[in-house]
Amino acid sequence: MIYLLIIGFSYCLSVVFNSWTEPDMIFGFYYEWLKKIGKVELNEDGSIKSYRKFIKPLGWCMICTNVWFTVLLFATTSIFYPMEYLYLIPCIIVANWLVIKFN
Numbered sequence: 001m002i003y004l005l006i007i008g009f010s011y012c013l014s015v016v017f018n019s020w021t022e023p024d025m026i027f028g029f030y031y032e033w034l035k036k037i038g039k040v041e042l043n044e045d046g047s048i049k050s051y052r053k054f055i056k057p058l059g060w061c062m063i064c065t066n067v068w069f070t071v072l073l074f075a076t077t078s079i080f081y082p083m084e085y086l087y088l089i090p091c092i093i094v095a096n097w098l099v100i101k102f103n
Contacts, residue, residue, distance in 0.1 A: 002081055006073050007091050011098040013073075014066040018103075021059060034060055062103060063096050070095045 021031045034040075038055035042048060057064040070092045077083065 002077060002083065003087055003091055006070065006077060007095045007098070010066060010070040010073050010091075010095045011102075013069045014062055014095075014099055015103065017059070017065060017069070018062050030059065034058060063099055066096055066099050067092055 017027070019025065020027045022028060023031055034055050038052045038060065040048060040051040040055075051060070057068065059065050071088065074083070074085075074088050074091060078085070
């Protein structure tokens with residue numbers, strides 16, 4: 001049961017964090033900082049032309065961000081509730097499936 005809560009909470013946290021890092025939102029400065037350090041170049045229509053790949057796990061990619069949130073939630077929860085680390089990979093897979101399916 002706790003694994004389902006971790007999956008659901010990490011999915012929700014990823015969606016909220018992604019919307020909060022939009023340019024005019026509360027963490028918009030983080031988005032601008034990622035654009036700056038990642039040397040993001042945009043086309044005329046606003047789509048991304050090129051960027052450095054290392055910014056994806058820092059928050060540029062919603063799937064990569066979800067992996068980090070799932071791992072952190074799993075590790076934090078395992079401090080208070082003993083869990084098998086064998087279930088970390090299925091939790092990451094299911095949480096990322098939710099991100100892909102519903103976003």
